[in-house]
Amino acid sequence: MTAPDRIHASYLIETPLDPAAVAEVMAGEQSCGTFKRVEGETDALRARARATVEGVEPLDSAAAPSLPNARLKRQQVPGPWRRARVRLSFPVANIGANLPTLAATVAGNLYDLGESTGMRLETLQVPAGYRRRFDLPRLGIAGTRAATGVAQGALVGTIIKPNVGFSSVQTAELVGRLCAAGVDFIKDDEVCADPDHAPLAERVPAVMAVVRAHQQRTGKLVMVAFNITDEVDAMRRHADLVQREGGSCVMASLNWCGFSAIQALRRHTPLALHGHRNGFGALSRHPLLGISFQAYQTLWRLAGVDHMHVHGLAGKFAQADAEVIGSAHDCYTPLAEGLDDAVMPAFSSGQWAGTVPPTWAAIGRDDLLFMSGGGILAHPGGPAAGVASIRQAWAAVRTGQPLAEAARQAPELAQALAFFGTP
Structure with a gap:
């Protein structure tokens, strides 16, 4: 102790x-x-x-x-x-x-x-x-589930692709298709915040119009993490805009905003704060230099974030699977005895239906954001089939069923296995 x-x-x-x-x-x-x-x-x-x-x-x-x-x-x-x-x-x-x-x-x-x-x-x-002298997460795991209406199971999410280049109208059109495909969560890429071709002042209202329309049709509010990375006053303005438009989440690049900026943002907005760790590799990849994820996430959780990126198993980045697994468990571990301050780990980087079994085997729970870009958007049956294949994979692993066996009654999963390859 x-x-x-x-x-x-x-x-x-x-x-x-x-x-x-x-x-x-x-x-x-x-x-x-x-x-x-x-x-x-x-x-x-x-x-x-x-x-x-x-x-x-x-x-x-x-x-x-x-x-x-x-x-x-x-x-x-x-x-x-x-x-x-x-x-x-x-x-x-x-x-x-x-x-x-x-x-x-x-x-x-x-x-x-x-x-x-x-x-x-x-x-x-x-x-x-x-x-206790620092901010707790406003939503954390339970609040994120409540905001998305996902009481159990992994939250299936995706990322706006192409990363940059779409206009506000094009972005909104894609978000509409992704909502219809059945995702729970959509996020901007870390390199797309307030670009000239899709400024947040235009993009947030355009995107939230289709999100609200989807909610009116289906009753489901998809959580969109708008990348509002900027200087402090601008982030406050952007968060206010997202809140006025009925949004539930904002995202910031932690390393480039800094502790004080993230604390100021946390204290300003009640929205979920999606912490993106891009640049963490510069702090962590050398084994005799920098900072481990356990210490890193401790500092950022003191700033009050609700979600933390941990990369993904068998993903496209350099981290070993053991590091990803340890990072997720760090997010679940209270920072101090007697506190419920866990944050939701966000699995990203090359995730698709085939990476669900190792994720379930290693983590043993589905209190996580399972974010798939190409695994949804590149699925040969389209985004809806991509989402379905991931949900089918999660349903299979929860009952101990191998994916190949589950795919016999799940055509979208079968397509994913044939297209993306052996897990």
């Missing part, structure tokens, strides 16, 4: 020096110390404000450094380059309810330390009282 006045973080480090000594440097650098003790840095102040080394676990060594380090090279420090897992804790009082400063504290200058040739923030835990 996390102490009520401490934030805990763990790191994977690489260094040619003593890892325990480097851990002490890390603790000092990210709290009240510098490379030499200064006037005013009393024992009393250090006892109150210094980060604490909670543990150092030696791991393997490497024959060559993982990252360049001009300081160590200049000093001609030889290897081997030792790896270790370091656990630190930080006083809550150093930070307060300040998300950018929390990120600067648990990461910040650590990536530039002259003692290391590898530095990765792996885990981040906050105490319950501290977590």
Whole structure:
């Protein structure tokens, strides 16, 4: 259990020096110390404000450094380059309810330390009282289900394709076809926010007109995540427009907007906030640099997002399936004991009916957005058949039926298997 006045973080480090000594440097650098003790840095102040080394676990060594380090090279420090897992804790009082400063504290200058040739923030835990000082998701899993009318089963979604280039009218026409096809969720691509050829001022009313018409015909309100990524005032205006038009969700590119902007947006709008992580690979792909998804999603959940992208199993991106699975379970895990603050993981990237079985097998639940672009829009029977094939796949896995067997009575699924290939 996390102490009520401490934030805990763990790191994977690489260094040619003593890892325990480097851990002490890390603790000092990210709290009240510098490379030499200064006037005013009393024992009393250090006892109150210094980060604490909670543990150092030696791991393997490497024959060559993982990252360049001009300081160590200049000093001609030889290897081997030792790896270790370091656990630190930080006083809550150093930070307060300040998300950018929390990120600067648990990461910040650590990536530039002259003692290391590898530095990765792996885990981040906050105490319950501290977590309550930040925004909770407005909808989360239960609220997203309620807003879409999907009481059980995976939410089947798709992405506007082509990513960019459509006019507002063309986008609305496509959304109308997708609503008729039976999707629960539609999102803009991350590269389409407020383009000249389809500005949000035109696109939102055009799209929501067909969404409302579909709702009047069928009773179902399809959730559309409009990409409103922009500077703060513009995002507030765009969110207000979506809300006036009867929409239920907005999307933002988290890494490029920043913590403060997302917090400001969360506090401004009651709509579902769909957190898109594009750019996360730059922070995570090197195993000895950056940040793991567990720590990353902890920070963004403190900003109050409702959905988090995790990519998809057997998808088109670089992440291993194990990382995708772990990321989804991170989204379901409360940030602190006694809280119900789970967010809905969004599976995307090359998803189709054939990736449903490994998803179900790995996750064991269907509280998720299963978003398929080509798997719906490229289905040989058209978008409605694409949606049907995915729903048929989910129905099969829930009863333990192999897809090939289910496809005998499900022509859309059979078409998908024949067209897209073996899962």
